[in-house]
Amino acid sequence: MIELSNVSKTYGSGAGAVNALRDVDLHIPEGSIHGVIGLSGAGKSTLIRCVNLLERPSTGSVTVNGQEMTRLGGQALNRARHRIGMIFQHFNLLTTRTVFDNVALPLELMGYKRTAIRHRVAPLLKLVGLDDKAGQFPAQLSGGQKQRVAIARALASEPAVLLCDEATSALDPQTTGSILELLRDINRDLGITILLITHEMEVVKSICHRVSLISDGRLVEDAAVGDFFTAPETQLGREFLNDFLQLSPPRELISRLEEAPDEHTHPVVRLTFSGDAVSTPLISRLARECSVDVSILQAKVESIQERTLGLMIAELLGTQAQTEQAMRYLESHELNVEVLGHVQRDD
Amino acid sequence: MSSAMIDLILQATLDTLYMVGVSGLIATLLGVPLGVLLYITRPGQIIAMPVVNQALSIVTNIGRSIPFIILMVAIIPFTRMLVGTSIGINAASVPLTIAAIPFVARLVEGALNEISPGLIEAAQAMGATPWQIVRKVLLPEARGGIITGLTITVVTLVSYSAMAGAVGGGGLGDLGIRYGYNRFNPTIMLITVVILVIMVQGFQSLGDYLVRKSDRK
Numbered sequence: 001m002i003e004l005s006n007v008s009k010t011y012g013s014g015a016g017a018v019n020a021l022r023d024v025d026l027h028i029p030e031g032s033i034h035g036v037i038g039l040s041g042a043g044k045s046t047l048i049r050c051v052n053l054l055e056r057p058s059t060g061s062v063t064v065n066g067q068e069m070t071r072l073g074g075q076a077l078n079r080a081r082h083r084i085g086m087i088f089q090h091f092n093l094l095t096t097r098t099v100f101d102n103v104a105l106p107l108e109l110m111g112y113k114r115t116a117i118r119h120r121v122a123p124l125l126k127l128v129g130l131d132d133k134a135g136q137f138p139a140q141l142s143g144g145q146k147q148r149v150a151i152a153r154a155l156a157s158e159p160a161v162l163l164c165d166e167a168t169s170a171l172d173p174q175t176t177g178s179i180l181e182l183l184r185d186i187n188r189d190l191g192i193t194i195l196l197i198t199h200e201m202e203v204v205k206s207i208c209h210r211v212s213l214i215s216d217g218r219l220v221e222d223a224a225v226g227d228f229f230t231a232p233e234t235q236l237g238r239e240f241l242n243d244f245l246q247l248s249p250p251r252e253l254i255s256r257l258e259e260a261p262d263e264h265t266h267p268v269v270r271l272t273f274s275g276d277a278v279s280t281p282l283i284s285r286l287a288r289e290c291s292v293d294v295s296i297l298q299a300k301v302e303s304i305q306e307r308t309l310g311l312m313i314a315e316l317l318g319t320q321a322q323t324e325q326a327m328r329y330l331e332s333h334e335l336n337v338e339v340l341g342h343v344q345r346d347d
Numbered sequence: 348m349s350s351a352m353i354d355l356i357l358q359a360t361l362d363t364l365y366m367v368g369v370s371g372l373i374a375t376l377l378g379v380p381l382g383v384l385l386y387i388t389r390p391g392q393i394i395a396m397p398v399v400n401q402a403l404s405i406v407t408n409i410g411r412s413i414p415f416i417i418l419m420v421a422i423i424p425f426t427r428m429l430v431g432t433s434i435g436i437n438a439a440s441v442p443l444t445i446a447a448i449p450f451v452a453r454l455v456e457g458a459l460n461e462i463s464p465g466l467i468e469a470a471q472a473m474g475a476t477p478w479q480i481v482r483k484v485l486l487p488e489a490r491g492g493i494i495t496g497l498t499i500t501v502v503t504l505v506s507y508s509a510m511a512g513a514v515g516g517g518g519l520g521d522l523g524i525r526y527g528y529n530r531f532n533p534t535i536m537l538i539t540v541v542i543l544v545i546m547v548q549g550f551q552s553l554g555d556y557l558v559r560k561s562d563r564k
Binding site: 051054084090094105110 | 483
């Protein structure tokens with residue numbers, strides 16, 4: 001449905017050139033919700049603008065709805081854009097138009113007659129729950145309502161694809177939730193493929209099927225959301241996840257962590273477990289079978305879509321041989337074990 | 348005051364309104380498109396044409412930098428070619444229009460600057476053509492600012508039209524100079540000034556009203 005291959009975007013030239021995107025390959029199948037997450041300045045914005053050619057890629061090709069966008073220009077490009085809806089962080093509604101007329105705008109641009117526009121706009125306002133606000137102006141609406149108007153406007157031309165540019169970043173958490181729910185409904189009921197960019201893991205967690213991680217213009221990770229939240233492959237991915245879960249060892253402990261183990265230290269580990277492992281009493285079995293003591297420093301259970309994810313930071317107390325055996329035991333039960341470091345024994 | 352004097356004042360008032368009206372109207376019809384062009388041909392804008400933009404900008408600046416009194420005299424041949432004479436209110440309307448066009452253009456450009464770039468981007472994402480963006484986004488969204496600019500222009504034209512006496516233009520300014528100043532008639536002078544003040548107040552109030560009506564922010 002959306003296919004980016006080898007897309008690069010460079011601003012400027014010579015020594016001052018900035019590579020906003022480097023060799024980006026991305027395939028988004030029809031009907032899915034794909035998230036691109038990254039820090040600000042990583043190239044998210046450029047990436048999403050390359051899909052509808054608000055930014056023209058320097059190299060590479062972009063195909064949407066089976067049409068190679070990068071070959072289009074002028075009227076053909078405008079027609080292709082009618083099939084791609086877009087919503088923005090700051091809504092971008094026309095202040096001088098009513099809610100109704102804002103939603104009608106794309107239809108006017110396509111040359112629809114007044115009666116046809118009325119027939120199309122009314123159900124859209126109903127869909128986003130604003131049928132009673134048709135005559136109001138954007139200034140009279142809350143942020144969440146404005147984004148609903150923008151969503152109705154983006155859907156007016158019956159697009160196959162919806163691009164969401166930080167669509168919830170200007171909204172409070174509750175409103176974010178309701179907008180995400182609306183996007184999920186739209187994806188499910190209308191079968192519209194959604195590409196969204198965000199810096200919030202919460203957004204990815206609640207509605208995305210797959211997620212790509214972007215860093216310095218490159219896609220460094222691409223995974224199903226369940227996998228990304230259980231075992232991110234990159235350091236940046238882990239940082240995002242830890243920030244989101246707020247799970248890192250206490251500050252006081254970090255300062256005491258040492259890299260190399262010796263006779264007088266024991267390991268601090270981060271355990272990530274999903275699926276069956278969550279419901280198995282592994283820690284007490286571990287204590288019994290490997291004769292180690294487990295001191296739990298932090299623990300959390302999250303549900304990521306249909307999967308349950310358990311996280312724990314723990315100190316394993318025992319002899320070096322015992323703790324090594326314990327880690328092998330955990331790994332054999334499909335836990336992800338990450339050794340954060342070693343601390344001196346207190347005794 | 349004699350009835351002849353009253354007729355003279357009335358005629359002069361109508362003359363001023365005529366000059367301001369004609370030049371204001373034509374300057375709007377030409378200045379608004381010029382202002383839009385100055386905006387949309389900028390680098391990075393919807394019809395980026397840096398060379399055209401530079402050229403338009405230079406021409407506009409030249410138009411704005413020539414003092415009105417000099418412009419009026421300098422374009423007399425052009426005025427004569429256009430309206431067949433260099434005296435009278437029609438003749439005076441020509442330099443007034445010429446002076447007002449770049450003035451309007453810069454004010455319109457300024458009003459367009461106030462529009463959030465996000466709105467243009469949203470329209471482009473919807474597949475709007477540049478002309479559709481101008482008609483459906485830029486002009487409606489800048490309407491308040493454009494009306495403010497046109498109000499300033501009309502008020503400026505009222506005061507400029509007073510200088511039109513220098514080319515035998517007629518109007519209130521001319522009357523004030525000839526009867527009030529040259530013939531030492533302070534009453535006439537006072538009356539013309541009072542009428543001009545009322546006129547400017549009227550235009551300003553009308554402009555403010557229209558801006559309020561169009562402003563939804």
